[in-house]
Amino acid sequence: xxxxxxxQVRARAEYRCEYCRIPQRYFYQIFHIEHIISKSHGGDxxxxxxxxxxxLCNLHKGxxxxxxxxxxxxxxxxFNPRRESWQDHFRTDESGQxxxxxxxxxxxxxxxxxxxxxxxxxxxxIASLEQ
Numbered sequence: 042x043x044x045x046x047x048x049q050v051r052a053r054a055e056y057r058c059e060y061c062r063i064p065q066r067y068f069y070q071i072f073h074i075e076h077i078i079s080k081s082h083g084g085d086x087x088x089x090x091x092x093x094x095x096x097l098c099n100l101h102k103g104x105x106x107x108x109x110x111x112x113x114x115x116x117x118x119x120f121n122p123r124r125e126s127w128q129d130h131f132r133t134d135e136s137g138q139x140x141x142x143x144x145x146x147x148x149x150x151x152x153x154x155x156x157x158x159x160x161x162x163x164x165x166x167i168a169s170l171e172q
Contacts, residue, residue: 042074042086050074054093059122061098061139061155062131067167070096077121079104092122097160101153108152110144120149137164 051072056065058072065072075094078084081104094102102119110117120130130146133139139155141147150156 042091046086046088046091047074049088050091050093053088054122057093058095058098059092059127060094060102060120060149060153061160061164062127062133063095063160063164063167065093065095067163068095072096073099075099075102077123078106082106089123097157098153098155105152108148110148111151112147113144115144117144117148119152120145133164133168135165135168137161137166137168139164 051065051074056072057063058065073094073096075092075098076084076086077090077092084090105119107116107118109115120127125145130141130143130149131139132142138161139150141150154160
């Protein structure tokens with residue numbers, strides 16, 4: 042993957058994690074260019090298979106394509122930022138908590154551990170700064 046493609050992915054994501062939506066500027070570590078479908082599952086470096094992900098989302102997601110919906114108990118695909126709209130699947134409240142609105146949203150919140158205390162606190166602090 043060349044630098045031009047990396048820059049394209051970052052700009053397309055508006056320098057935010059495409060999963061938890063936290064902006065890069067609040068992290069000291071550079072966000073990862075993530076394979077939505079991992080190479081181990083046949084994914085490639087096509088821009089339609091790449092997303093910008095913070096280290097925490099990327100490490101929790103790993104090569105996973107799905108997880109168990111905490112409400113329905115069914116195997117459910119994870120959120121795909123190239124095919125789906127974040128607003129259709131998630132909502133963030135004033136406390137910084139991310140709520141999954143659909144089975145895909147709930148499963149992604151759970152698998153990516155989006156509501157770990159430090160992540161909720163960070164989103165809350167960012168919301169206060171950006172008001």
